[in-house]
Amino acid sequence: MSLAEIKKKIEADAQEEAGKILEKARSVVESIKKEADGEIKKIEDTYGERFRKEQPEILRRREIVAALDVKKIELGQKQKTIADAFSQALSQLSLLPGEKYLSLVGNLLLKATETGDETVIVSNKEKHISQEWLAGFNEKHGKKLVLGEEKAPISGGFILKKDAIETNCSWEMLIRWIRDDIEAGVVKRLFSA
Numbered sequence: 001m002s003l004a005e006i007k008k009k010i011e012a013d014a015q016e017e018a019g020k021i022l023e024k025a026r027s028v029v030e031s032i033k034k035e036a037d038g039e040i041k042k043i044e045d046t047y048g049e050r051f052r053k054e055q056p057e058i059l060r061r062r063e064i065v066a067a068l069d070v071k072k073i074e075l076g077q078k079q080k081t082i083a084d085a086f087s088q089a090l091s092q093l094s095l096l097p098g099e100k101y102l103s104l105v106g107n108l109l110l111k112a113t114e115t116g117d118e119t120v121i122v123s124n125k126e127k128h129i130s131q132e133w134l135a136g137f138n139e140k141h142g143k144k145l146v147l148g149e150e151k152a153p154i155s156g157g158f159i160l161k162k163d164a165i166e167t168n169c170s171w172e173m174l175i176r177w178i179r180d181d182i183e184a185g186v187v188k189r190l191f192s193a
Contacts, residue, residue: 082186086175093171094156101128105158106137108169109145112160117144118167121159124151129158 096104105128109120122129131147138145152159154170161167 078187082183085186086179090155090171090175093175096156098128101156102133105129108157109137109143109160110141112167112169113143113145114167115162116142117146118160118162119148120145121148121150121152121161123154123156123170126151126156 093104120129120134129147134145134147137143148161152170154172157170157172157174159166159168159170
């Protein structure tokens with residue numbers, strides 16, 4: 001046998017062997033694929049059955065979460081309504097007519113003064129508390145209050161100042177104090193059905 005024939009024989013044997021190996025590999029791949037398909041089907045069936053069993057619980061939980069979301073939205077709206085109600089009260093205080101405004105301020109001054117010689121600080125938008133009114137108040141009540149030069153960022157009322165001590169009688173502070181006391185009643189009136 002010549003070298004060329006030996007070479008040809010080796011190539012043919014190698015191709016035949018490669019074909020057998022390839023065929024065996026294809027058979028193994030097909031077997032693995034069938035086994036994997038079986039496992040996939042088994043997993044799908046298991047999860048499908050599990051989902052069918054758990055579906056009512058999943059739906060129940062979704063309903064609970066949805067109900068909580070609704071309650072959270074309702075609570076937010078209620079809180080906004082309450083805040084709006086107190087904001088409206090603040091606006092109403094600021095819009096009191098002169099005589100009622102000054103009567104309220106006079107009563108607050110009587111209760112808030114400690115020494116009687118404090119400085120009264122008002123808003124830069126203050127329309128009713130004036131030097132003249134304060135002089136009349138002092139004369140009537142035996143006080144020595146003075147109207148301060150500085151102004152406060154408040155919507156109405158006043159801040160009494162003596163040295164480093166301030167007593168805040170602004171409408172904002174009064175609303176904040178009263179809110180804690182009456183908020184439960186406001187909630188009951190606004191939202192009881």
